[in-house]
Amino acid sequence: MSTKPKIPTIWDIPREELFAPGHRMCQGCGAAILMRHITKALGKDAIIVEATGCVEVTTTVYPQTAWKHPWLHIAFENAAAGASGVEAAIKAMKRKGVIPKDKKVKVVAIGGDGGTFDIGLQALSGMLERRHNVLYIVYDNEAYMNTGIQRSGATPYKAWTTTTPVGKVWRGEWRPKKDIMGIVLAHRVPYAATVNPAYITDLYMKVRKAVEIEGPTFIHAFSPCTPGWRIDPALTVTVSRLAVQTGVWINYEVENGEFRVTTPVPKRKPVKEYLRLQGRFRHLTEEEIAEIQRMVDEEVERINKLVGKTVIGPVVE
Ligand SMILES: Cc1ncc(C[n+]2csc(CCOP(=O)(O)OP(=O)(O)O)c2C)c(N)n1
Ligand code: SF4
Ligand SMILES: [Mg+2]
Numbered sequence: 001m002s003t004k005p006k007i008p009t010i011w012d013i014p015r016e017e018l019f020a021p022g023h024r025m026c027q028g029c030g031a032a033i034l035m036r037h038i039t040k041a042l043g044k045d046a047i048i049v050e051a052t053g054c055v056e057v058t059t060t061v062y063p064q065t066a067w068k069h070p071w072l073h074i075a076f077e078n079a080a081a082g083a084s085g086v087e088a089a090i091k092a093m094k095r096k097g098v099i100p101k102d103k104k105v106k107v108v109a110i111g112g113d114g115g116t117f118d119i120g121l122q123a124l125s126g127m128l129e130r131r132h133n134v135l136y137i138v139y140d141n142e143a144y145m146n147t148g149i150q151r152s153g154a155t156p157y158k159a160w161t162t163t164t165p166v167g168k169v170w171r172g173e174w175r176p177k178k179d180i181m182g183i184v185l186a187h188r189v190p191y192a193a194t195v196n197p198a199y200i201t202d203l204y205m206k207v208r209k210a211v212e213i214e215g216p217t218f219i220h221a222f223s224p225c226t227p228g229w230r231i232d233p234a235l236t237v238t239v240s241r242l243a244v245q246t247g248v249w250i251n252y253e254v255e256n257g258e259f260r261v262t263t264p265v266p267k268r269k270p271v272k273e274y275l276r277l278q279g280r281f282r283h284l285t286e287e288e289i290a291e292i293q294r295m296v297d298e299e300v301e302r303i304n305k306l307v308g309k310t311v312i313g314p315v316v317e
Contacts, residue, residue, distance in 0.1 A: 007201065007205060008201045008204050008205050008208075009201060010200065010201060012201075012204070013037065013040055013041075013200065013201070013204055014040050016040070017036070017039075017040075017068075018039035018040060018042070018044070018067075018068045018069060019035045019036045019038075019039040019040075019059075019066055019067065019068070020065075020066045020067075020068065021066075022064070022066065023058055023059045023066040024057075024058040024059075024061060025054070025055070025058045025059070026058075026225075026226050026227060026233070027226065027233040028224075028226040028231070028232070028233025028234065028235070028236040029054075029058075029224075029225065029226060029236070030139075030141065030197050030222070030223040030224035030225065030236050030240060031054060031055050031139045031141065031223045031225075033197040033200075033236070033237075034139050034195075034197055034203070034221050034223055035055060035059070035066075035110075035139075037197075037200050037203055037204060037207075038110075038137060038203070038207055038221075039067075039068070039069065040204070041203070041204045041207035041208050041211070042069070042106065042108060042207060042211060043211070044069070045103075045104055045105050045106065046069055046105065046106045046107070046108050046211070047069065047070045047071075047072070047086055047090075047105060047106075047107050047108070048067065048069045048070070048071045048072070048108050048109075048110060049071075049072045049074050049079050049082045049083040049086060049107065049108070049109045049110070050071060050072065050073055050074065050079065050109075050110045050111070051074055051075070051076055051077075051078075051079035051109070051110065051111035051112065051115035051116075051120060052073070052074075052075060052076040052115065052146075053076065053111060053112035053114065053115050053145075053146050054112060054141070054145050054146040054225075055110065055112070055139060056073055057146055060073065072086065076114070076115050076119055076120070077115065077119040077120050077122075077123060078120060078123045079109040079110065079111040079115060079116075079120055079123065079136075080109050080111075080120060080123040080124040080126065080127035080128075080134070080136055081123040081126065081127065082109070083107050083108070083109035083127065083132070083134045083136070084126070084127045084130065084132045084134065086107045087107045087132045087133050087134050088132075090105055090107070106133070106134075106135060106211045107132075107133065107134045107135070108134070108135045108136075108137065108211075109127070109134055109135070109136045109137070110136075110137045110138075110139065111136070111137075111138055111139075112138070112139060112140075112141065112144070112145070112146070113138060113139075113140040113141060113142060113143070113152050113153070113154035113180075114143075114144040114150075114152040114153075114154075115138075116136075116138040116140075116180065117138070117140075117152055117153035117154045117178050117180050118152055118153045121183070124136060124184075125183075125187065127216060128184065128187035128189055128216045128218070129187060131215050131216055132215075132216055133214055133215060133216070134216055134217075135207075135210045135211060135217045135218070135219065136216070136217070136218050136219070137207075137218075137219045137221060138180065138218075138219070138220055138221065139221045139223040140154050140180075140220060140221060140222060140223050141223040141224065141225035141228060141229075142154050142155050142156060142159065142177075142223075142225070142228070142229075143155050143159075143161045143225070143228050145225045145227070145228045148162055149161050149162045149227070149228045150162055150163045151163045151164045151173055153177070153178035153180075154177055154178060154180070155173045155175075155177065156173065156176075156177050157172075157173055157174070157175070157176045157177065157292060157295065158171060158172045158173060158174075158281065158284060158288055158291075158292060159172050159173045159280045159281060160172045160173075160230075160279075160280040160281070160282075160283065161173065161228075161280070166283040171283065171288065172280070172281075172283065176295070180220060181194065181218075181220055181254075184218045184220075185254060187216070188257075189215065189216050189217060189218055190213050190214070190215045190216070190217065190255070190256055191209060191210050191213045191215075191217040191218070191253070191254070191255050191256075192217065192218040192219070192220075192253070192254050193206040193209075193210065193218075193219050193220070193252065193253035193254070193262075194219070194220045194221075194222070194249070194250065194251055194252055194253075195207075195219055195220070195221045195222070195251065196221070196222040196240050196241075196243065196244055196249055196251055196263075197221075197222065197223070197224075197236070197237065197240045198237045198238075198240035198241035198243075198244065199241075199244065199251055199263055202251055202262050202263060203221075205262075206219060206253060206262075207219065209253075209255075213255075222240060222243060222249050224236045224239050224240055228280070229278045229279070229280050230278055230279020230280050230282070231277060231278050231279070232277075235277055238277070239274065239277055239278065242269065242273055242274040242277070243274055244263055244265065245265060245268065245269045245273075245274075246268060246269045246270065246271045246273060246274045246296065247265060247268045247271070247296050247297075247299070247300045247312050248271060248274050248296055250263070250299075250300075250303055250312060251263035252303070259306050259307060260307075261303065261307055261311040261312065264311040264312065265311075265312045265313060266313045267313050267314070267315075267316040268300070268312060268313055268314060268315045268316065269315070269316075270293065270315050270317060271289065271292055271293045271296050271315075272289050272293070275289060275292065293315070297315075300312045
């Protein structure tokens with residue numbers, strides 16, 4: 001049975017900042033909004049293990065750091081393995097009486113989509129399989145941004161990247177986005193959820209929940225990237241909200257196998273409204289947009305079937 005926590009309001013979110021300003025993330029970076037609120041939701045008793053990627057390189061330029069939590073940098077491919085080791089060390093220290101047995105410390109691994117969907121997938125699978133008490137968060141900006149916008153397994157269909165160019169022959173990415181939530185849920189984890197920076201109270205509730213639950217938990221976060229998506233830095237939240245309003249992104253959680261959409265959308269907007277704000281989709285023809293609309297419709301239908309009723313409604317122009 002899923003627990004029904006009180007839905008927080010914006011006033012429930014702590015004012016104290018645990019992610020300091022003055023980092024080098026781009027203006028309008030979706031991951032900056034995510035990290036600021038994720039760290040607030042984690043509370044102080046957490047240790048963060050961060051894979052190489054944009055968030056890492058921009059927040060820990062030696063000798064400075066934006067993190068007020070104990071924070072460990074780990075290679076691109078093994079954030080989940082590093083976090084597993086930290087969690088095992090905490091257990092050993094409790095056994096030896098170095099720290100009190102009842103002290104709750106949550107280990108949190110954070111990685112980009114490249115470090116999670118692709119190169120870190122094996123480490124993630126091992127961590128979930130061994131049932132470590134770790135929350136894994138992937139901020140998904142849908143490409144390898146830190147190294148120059150190369151496609152990843154999370155890059156959406158038809159998106160331009162530097163390795164899926166647009167020209168006479170190529171039309172951007174030709175493979176659909178990998179279903180990371182499906183892969184994680186196949187490990188029968190106690191909790192997995194999707195979050196979006198335009199829905200901060202939903203994000204806050206889910207991170208709090210994931211921290212409280214014993215065992216491996218997972219959060220997939222939508223994370224616009226201004227240079228990579230070719231968007232106006234002022235439109236990050238607008239684009240994030242449109243992703244939900246068009247059904248491109250669905251906010252949901254799965255607790256002990258029980259599926260729940262946390263942001264129902266009774267009337268969907270056409271996917272074109274989301275695509276047209278982004279330079280990475282500028283090349284799309286009306287036919288290609290219609291094809292993407294059909295793909296989104298199919299996914300919405302699948303989600304509605306899972307829920308057993310229409311939580312994401314039809315497109316209303
Ligand atoms: C084994 C290995 N291969 C390649 C790299 C170079 N590298 C560092 S970060 C990165 C891309 C990270 O992409 P992602 O995880 O999506 O994070 P983002 O930069 O988009 O935030 C790459 C290719 C590396 N550090 N280690
Ligand atoms: S390149 Fe993208 S993900 Fe990286 S800091 Fe800039 S906006 Fe954020
Ligand atoms: Mg990325």
